Amino acid sequence: MSSPQESRSSTLLLAGAWLWVGLPLAYGLYRLFLNAAKLFV
């Protein structure tokens, strides 16, 4: 069994890793949908 502190750092690492890749991807998707909206304007 891991200690609560280990579990907390493991969760932080997981969240950090997903944010590292998720934030640029979210930016890319935001710009993509701005472009896609042109089809409906």
Next chain:
Amino acid sequence: MGFLARERQVAPPGWNRWLVPPAALAIHLSIGQAYAWSVFKTPLEKSLGITGTQSALPFQLGIVMLGLSAAVLGTTVERRGPRWAMLMSLIAFCSGLLISAAGVWAGQYWVVVLGYGLVGGIGLGIGYISPVSTLIKWFPDRPGMATGIAIMGFGGGALIASPWSTSMLTAFGATTSGIGKAFLVHGIAYAVFMSVGVLLIRLPSREFTAEKVALLKDKPKANVGFNVSANNAIKTPQFWLLWVVLCFNVTAGIGILEKAAPMLVDFFKESSTPVAATAATGFVALLSAANMAGRFVWSSTSDIVGRKNIYRLYLGVGALLYLVLLTAGSTSTPLFVIAAMVILSFYGAGFATVPAYLRDLFGTYQVGAIHGRLLTAWSVAGVLGPLIVNAIADAGKKAGHVGPDLYATSFYIMISLLVVGFVANELIRPVDPKFHEPEAAGETGKPSPKPDDEATVAKWNEAEAAESADKEDAEGVVKK
């Protein structure tokens, strides 16, 4: 080298397997920048005084090098492990960008071709296959979903790079100095971004091997009880049938992707609701979204319905949708857009599902290397698809065709290719046991004496020993 030794890449106890997909994404989101190369084309043409064909060469060489390096270096990538592969990808890809910066500053076009195309292209190939077998080992219960996430990242890379590079060129200026600065910033930023993948990637541990048995308990079909080496895999008809499936599925997708914007305008030119050129750029963006979403959604679905069935969908329904475009595409814009989006989702999904299909057919032992060799199908399709569509559209224009007629012949060819791909998929049967490796530790679903990776390392050592003995025999140094 300690940090890169395969043993040092094995996860410590308690390592969360959900850290592996972001590691893979850090690499794929970066190398996916290649698909945003077009942003640099016009500025390079103006500042270096080169033609459109010349400015496309760094990208084209990069894609050729992707296929070649994945095929040639696949077994080395498997042997050295994902951390080594990701670091090599980082070095090659980012060096390519830095060499290009120097090339632009010096006004030397060929330095950009060699930097981005040759050196960077090797980084693309190693990076593309680097996380595949590791993801499959960590997610034996959902290999389609796992590889779908990574390969979705390759599509996503262009979505990030395209607006980012455009903003940078606007800020620095589209001169040789500005383009050079943009390449320099790209090289440094991607090195930092990819390094997180290098640090995070881990191979499954002994502890995970026990966990794997529990994961596969309710999914007996997800278990593969044999392994086939990369050298043996290419001797099987299954490999070449899958090569045809991938090649034709990709060619069919490129058929739309290559000419998406003018195609939409041409289809509705004569109708009561013509489509403006700005709206057509929105259509291209929607296709990119469908391409990316398909990689994750359909590949994950393949874990439930099976790999053969999902390719029946990509190829069979893909062919029917092309027929819909041909017969009714010009009657309704929403119908045209939706059909094209679904075709593009199948195109992306074909890439994303193929590693899991290979794992089902050949096991996990050298799946990354086999995947690398299969990617030559992509290189062929990358030439075949645009060639068919552009040549036929140009010939149609010369013959005085307008509107949907410009694309009818190429659509018929795409349908035929998809049907051939469908038949090839139908012909795929389990691999003949004579190609199986003698032992498949850790893959039988029973508790294994060695965890996955120790078994793989042991196999590699045996293979290397046998290979060097053969070499010595051939050279007459050692007689068996």
